[in-house]
Amino acid sequence: xxxxxAEGQPATPTQDVRDxxxxxxxxIAQRWADEPLFRTVFTxxxxxxxxxxxxxxxxxxxVAAAGRVEDPDAAGFSGVREQLGRMSAxxxxxxxxxxQVSAELAALRPPVDNLLVADLEQAPAERLRACSTxxxxxxxxxxxxxxxxxxxxxxxxxxxxxxQLLEVATPVIxxxxxxxxVPLIGTLDSxxxxxxxxxxxxxxxxxxxxxAILDITGVPTVDSLVAQHLMKTVAAxxxxxxxxxxxxxxxxxxxxxxxxxxxxxxxxxxxxxxxLAYALHQLGADIVSATPGGAxxx
Numbered sequence: 231x232x233x234x235x236a237e238g239q240p241a242t243p244t245q246d247v248r249d250x251x252x253x254x255x256x257x258i259a260q261r262w263a264d265e266p267l268f269r270t271v272f273t274x275x276x277x278x279x280x281x282x283x284x285x286x287x288x289x290x291x292x293v294a295a296a297g298r299v300e301d302p303d304a305a306g307f308s309g310v311r312e313q314l315g316r317m318s319a320x321x322x323x324x325x326x327x328x329x330q331v332s333a334e335l336a337a338l339r340p341p342v343d344n345l346l347v348a349d350l351e352q353a354p355a356e357r358l359r360a361c362s363t364x365x366x367x368x369x370x371x372x373x374x375x376x377x378x379x380x381x382x383x384x385x386x387x388x389x390x391x392x393x394q395l396l397e398v399a400t401p402v403i404x405x406x407x408x409x410x411x412v413p414l415i416g417t418l419d420s421x422x423x424x425x426x427x428x429x430x431x432x433x434x435x436x437x438x439x440x441x442a443i444l445d446i447t448g449v450p451t452v453d454s455l456v457a458q459h460l461m462k463t464v465a466a467x468x469x470x471x472x473x474x475x476x477x478x479x480x481x482x483x484x485x486x487x488x489x490x491x492x493x494x495x496x497x498x499x500x501x502x503x504x505x506l507a508y509a510l511h512q513l514g515a516d517i518v519s520a521t522p523g524g525a526x527x528x
Contacts (some may be wrong), residue, residue: 237404243357243364245317246350248294250361251287254345259283261341267334270324271317282317286310290368299368302375315379320381331380335373342369400426402433408440409509411502417447423459427466434472441509442467445502447478457492464496471496473512 241249251258262268263279272279291416292306321331344366350358369411403411410433412426430442444463446452452460464474477499479487487494499505 242297243360244294244297244299244368246357246361247299247346247364247368248291250346250349250365251291251294254349255284255287256288257345258287258342261288262338265334265337265341267317267321267338271320275450282313285313286372288374293371294368295366299364300371302371302378304371305337307372307375309423311375311379314376315382318376318380328377328381332373332377335376338372339366339369344417394498402429404433404437404439405443405506406510406513408438408513409443409506410434410437410439410441411443411445411506413448413502414444417451418449418456418459420459423456423463426459427454427463430463431466432471434467434470439472440513442472442474443479443502443509444474444476445505446476446483447480447502449478449483452479452483452486454490454492457490457494461494461496473509475499475505475508477502 259280260283262283263272263276268279269276272282289306293301293304295511296304296306298304298306318331318335321334322328326334342365346362347358350361353361380487400412400414403413405411410430412430412433415425418426426444430444434441434442444460446460449456460476460497464476469475475497476494478501479498497508499508
């Protein structure tokens, strides 16, 4: 006997849905196991798909018991949020669009609707309509939770890939024993500047570097924010015991720095070659270039 009937209280639609989900748990799970969303994600065995369906049905019953069928933040969803997100993300990785994944989630509703109609066959039409409305709202919220979680996981993946691209685009090169360089190409923003700093400092420690060269030949513009990031990187390198040299300041950038009234307070050289020559001289290993008229020291 349903709990509300045992207590002598009139049933609400959400309570009826809760009781229905508990009674039909196994049948719903069995039918869902044959739907594309479950069948194509849980490929080890059908039993695996059925068990996943049972877990979702239990979560829905918990949400219905709390009367929060339209609340995606209902506590009952917390136990299946991660699973739903993994399922949706797996279908997206298989090549399905967001619309197609949403359609597969929507396809979970008809089997449950059919069972509800059969379960309440003797109930008044008004009660059936109310329960159907509550069930529709509940399954719609389930669909929303799954899509929200999948999109969140996709965004986290994009963020990780973006960080990896930043790391690849910011290589640290060992030019000589005790000398490392970071050739920067493209625009510097806060995220990339942080990667530059972390990458350079790690290289200073790993290579026991005494000199670190930041070559900005490939940086198109330098504004006050970029200059601030450079200064923070230079200061951090100094704290790690390395002298930092900024090279590749082009005329247009030099004019911009002067126009902005910025004081870089950092050792600079015109090119990466000049910065390397300076570092090697400080290390006692001068570079000598051969010329037709003899040897010249840089």
